[in-house]
Amino acid sequence: MGKSIVPSGSGGDDHIESVDLKQALEERYLAYALSTIMHRALPDVRDGLKPVHRRIMHSMRLLRLNPDQGFAKCARIVGEVMGKFHPHGDQSIYDALVRLAQSFSMRYPLVDGQGNFGNIDGDSAAAMRYTEARMTDIATELLAGITEDAVDFRPTYNEEDEEPVVLPGAFPNLLANGSSGIAVGMATSIPPHNVAELCKAALHLIDHPDAEVEDLITSVPHEDPDENMVRGPDFPTGGVIVDSHASILEAYKTGRGSFRVRSKWAVEDQGRGTYHIVVTEIPYGVQKSRLIEKIAELLIARRLPLLEDIRDESAEDVRVVLVPKSRTVDPEILMESLFKLTELEARFPLNMNVLSRGKVPGVLSLKQVLREWLDHRKEVLVRRSNHRLNEIVRRLEILGGFLIAYLNLDEVIQIIREEDEPKPVMMARWDLTDLQAESILNMRLRSLRKLEEFEIRKEFDVLSEEKAQIEALLASEQKQWKTIRWEVDKLRDRFSSTTELGRRRTQFADAPEHDLEDIQQAMIEREPITVVVSEKGWLRALKGHLADYSTLSFKEGDSLMLAFHAQTTDKILFLTTGGKFFTIGADRLPGGRGHGEPIRIMVDMENDQAIVTAFVHDPSRKLLLASYAGNGFVIPEADVIANTRKGRQVVNVKAPDEAKFCVPVVGDHVAVVGENRKLLVFPLSEVPEMGRGKGVRLQRYKDGGICDIKTFALEEGLTWQDSAERTFTRNKEELVEWMAARASAGRMVPKGFPRTGKFG
Template sequence: MGKSLIPPGGGDDNNIEPVDLKSALEERYLAYALSTIMHRALPDVRDGLKPVHRRIMHAMRLLRLNPDQAYAKCARIVGDVMGKFHPHGDQAIYDALVRLAQDFAVRYPLVDGQGNFGNIDGDNAAAMRYTEARMTDVATLLLDGITEDAIDFRPTYNEEDEEPIVLPGAFPNLLANGSSGIAVGMATSIPPHNAAELCDAALHLIKKPDATVEELVAMVPGPDFPTGGILVEPAEQILEAYRTGRGAFRLRARWHKEDGGRGTWVIVVTEIPYQVQKSRLIEKIAELLIAKKLPLLDDIRDESAEDIRIVLEPKNRSVDPELLMESLFKLTDLENRFPLNMNVLSHGKVPNVLSLRDVLKEWLEHRKEVLIRRSRYRHGEIEKRLEVLGGYLIAYLNLDEVIRIIREEDHPKQQLMDTFSLTDNQAEAILNMRLRSLRKLEEFEIRKEFDALTEEKKQIEELLASDAKQWQTIGWEIANVRKKFGPDTPLGKRRTTFAEAPNHDVSDIHHAMIEKEPVTVVVSEKGWLRAMKGHLADFSALTFKEGDKLKLAFHAETTDKILIFTTGGKFYTIGANTLPGGRGHGEPVRIMVDMENDQDIVTAFVHNPAGKLLLASHEGNGFVVPETETVANTRKGKQIMNVKAPDEAKICSRITGDHVAIVGENRKLLVFALADIPEMGRGKGVRLQKYKDGGVSDIRTFAIEQGLTWQDAADRTFTRSKDELAEWIGARASAGRMVPKGFPRSGRFS
């Protein structure tokens, strides 16, 4: 008998219902994910706010915290938001409120704070019982028309009250203040922009609804961060980001060189990238200084007061300030990338990644809907008032009869309605009139108001009937916002400027980040590498592991790149500064790079970008390669010479001169012109010398005018002139002739 899904009874088991765990989890997780996306993490494209911010604004409006009113304690605002609208923690609400007041976090603050609201160093705001707040002009623009049926309300979480689904949003808040949030399976990241530029783009879109993103980007050239900085992203990348709604912006700190007299100078940083904590930035630079990662920098000081002032002292006067800053940009948050991912709730319902044009279009559509709803509401209010005024006029024309009816009749309201054909509202209004308003002047005032309202009603009806008039009105509203936050106002002035990042040679920047010190690179036969401090003159004192010995050693600087050539024809690149120190026996090369186990090191040397190398395999194939082609950027190395087993790469020598001398294991020497060997970036090469059996023993390049030189085992130097080499000079790929008298038995030139 199979197990029952229903658990054993425990008293009243009428309510037990078997549920499949998988479907239950899916259903509940989906509900959680949707709630996070819709009600927490993503902003609405229409007002640019998340629910918590919208609820803060609404609560502040109900508390009448207008820009011209007194401040109220933040604790009171947070209490109202939490108690009536937002059933979450008070600290979360207060954090959101604080951020809306920080001028370094929000481009156009929605909250005007009084007290300690935190700073750019990352210090927190004071507790909510100490701080006070009220709304700013931007917030009042967002709320403008909320009482005129401009938007829908929904019941709050306990259904005791109502809250707005979206704000009327007369300010382009989504793009002007930006937004960021992480939902489930999606995120949003929108940088702040300049409101005047957004208004210009919106006005252009009203005039030309099919405007392209290129036209709009001409007016909104890029983000405008509250902390300023310099945008060094290429224009075409910015355009692409706005077209697709995804991208990133490279933002750099603003700096200038300040002369200190007698040739000394310092660099002063006055603006840092958005969302970078100043204190953390300075700590990071100080850590790099101590770790000797910034050899061009001597000291860093924070001299900031109200404005940012970070002072950087160079190591000496000859340091290039541009290069010093490039090294800092590369290693620290003085340069960062701000992502753009315009993932917003489109029409308040669907999460969608929108382009710049789509975002502005949806905002304009929302503004149109708000205008129509407000106009209809006003139309209704005017009709109600005109009805009452009509009743008043009838009362004035028949004042004595009205007074008689009110004084003598038992049911004056019904009698008034029957006698003068009044509506219920009109009769009620007449009965509620005060005696003082029966004076002569009042009739004139009522006629004036009646005519004015009739004219306004006519205008509203014309507006509601004409699409062109509606867009004209929206354009007028946006133009007013632009005037209020124009480029000539302190708040509206653009803070982030544009520039092109200077093109410095990557190797120069690389050098600027490494302290230049002399080292001796030591390579053992078994492939162990190390870097001894200083330039050693005597290599005989070097010690190795048992059974290992010196393969080669050479002098270098810590700023150099070391190239390693292996028998598999691959080149690997290692920074001399990354080599293990000389205290032990170093480390095996296979730990530093991904070198195959069946390959060995042929040679290692300091990279010279201007140099050329002659590569040769054991079987006598070879070619010339420019040294710049051999630099590998990854651990995997770079395959330059193609060799198939049993052949292997055997020789790599730097080229000097115009001729090649090659000697085989058969002790035959051949001399031919270097020009006969092709220059390639990669390949097998061409035949250099012909052998019946065996292969290459050694190769040397030399200048024919100076002759060929070699040393024998007793360190004696032999030189053969051009004429003396005549019988060995031949065509490339020929066999050559037996080596001249005095050539070393080792078959090598040195």
């Protein structure tokens, strides 16, 4: 008989348990979320480490990989971490270890690596069997006092061993090295900072516990760099931060914000008026090889008309050479266009979401982070002092027993020789403790010399004095803070601006103010084009300036509406019947092959609207806008630019009225013709200048609407063309009978005026 697949018991479905799916999912997802937040993605505010990094540090200490010892294979370290403390993939542990050793990732590396640990180009490290590692001095600072009951330990995942809950952290690692991680429903992103500045701010916070974030930040740099408090991030790769002091302060106050980091560059003179631009520092976290590839792609796509070539001449240091198109190119404008299009400028987010007291995730301000670190240091100091005190008390107890033994040496020897159980006899004879009696019995014969007694008395006095000092320290909070202050001051001196590791790398500057137009132009190759707009709203741009439009082909049922010459650097403005203006860069128009694309693909234009006109933007002009019903106003052309796909509503019209005309303002008078063939001429000064609206009535009609409108200089007279393209001009005197106030009905057009009712 085959094995039954039903569990043992009576019925087959007796052991099936019903579970509410919603509740089960909530519970399990919450458990997963908490696990990710607590044990993977968020760093602890006290030592700035995530569990995997803490376990690597702890394992390296157990393997005795101190800075003054030899290196060990990384595979050995990873094996130790994985086997004892961190039951996850070896590759993820090795990746974390590698990052701790990279000088371009960590501002203050915690691991001293030997071998290939990757590079700024994004190449990965060699396999763990080839690389070796040991701790740096900074790692030993983080671990200082771990054997002296400075922190709590907890059982490891298999409960065979113990691991520290947090490291003693005599180094402000969270802010010094930064951290980033994505948990469930929350993320963290903290940039690296300068330790000397952090220490100075911490000292200020010890002296002035009520200090605000403003007091911990230096706005104007001090002559002595070591006197600066926190100025902003200090990235291992350098760069230049171009944010205002106000935005930096706001970020540190709220714990949220971002920093704009630009590459550091300089102009190198090549003689004969030519130059190269050399980039020596790139933003933190940017892979150099990807950056250069992106710039090369933009070059090939002709998006960088001011740049001729890019070369990577980096060795140990970063050296990227940019060759301009010609000597006349402004290096500032060239770099601004590169900052806009490439990762030569990057934003580094600040989100100080950390585990406060190792338990509660929350976004902290700069002051709160420093406060929690200092409080942790105080707790570590008290715990280490208590541990040392217990050791001293135990040792003094032993020494006290030794001194009694020396005073009664003959009797002690006699008891040991004659008694079967000497220990209880000695304890009763001299009122000794168990520890003292045991220590006397364990004494070696060689230590019975007279000199040894002298040494014991000396040690007893020294320890008694140390005990009194520790007890005084534990009794006074003021003394505790004084000790922490001394420790932080010592750390600041170790990483002062005179040291290679302590020198500030990231600089601060104001972003140069350039005309956005100039930068926009610098990103587009300037070429002549002909813009073609069809009746049904299809757009295209043909290369070159065409003279003959009769050869243009269109979709069936479509025809030419208008065509005009432009440059690829121009902005093209479109006015729709709904009174909206849209702006499209000439470089973004579809090419001349085929019939182009409908305008509705490029902008959010309503289906019931059509294009009234299109033209090249000239910010120096003014426009006269008119609706079919005969209302209108003047607007500066610079005010109709739309920066989004949604366009800009300028003429307010309600159906059945619609925007009908948009003509550039020239001269000082307006001539308007209605569909009733009545002409009215009035001064332009009677039309108001507005930013948006319905406008004022230009001409009054009983029925119908406007047919054409024109602005002109009265001194030069009003001109029009007939169907045979003959030009007619009426001078000032001849126009007198048509001149009247705005909003009049006008008079019938003069003899010879085109039948179309248009000025031509």
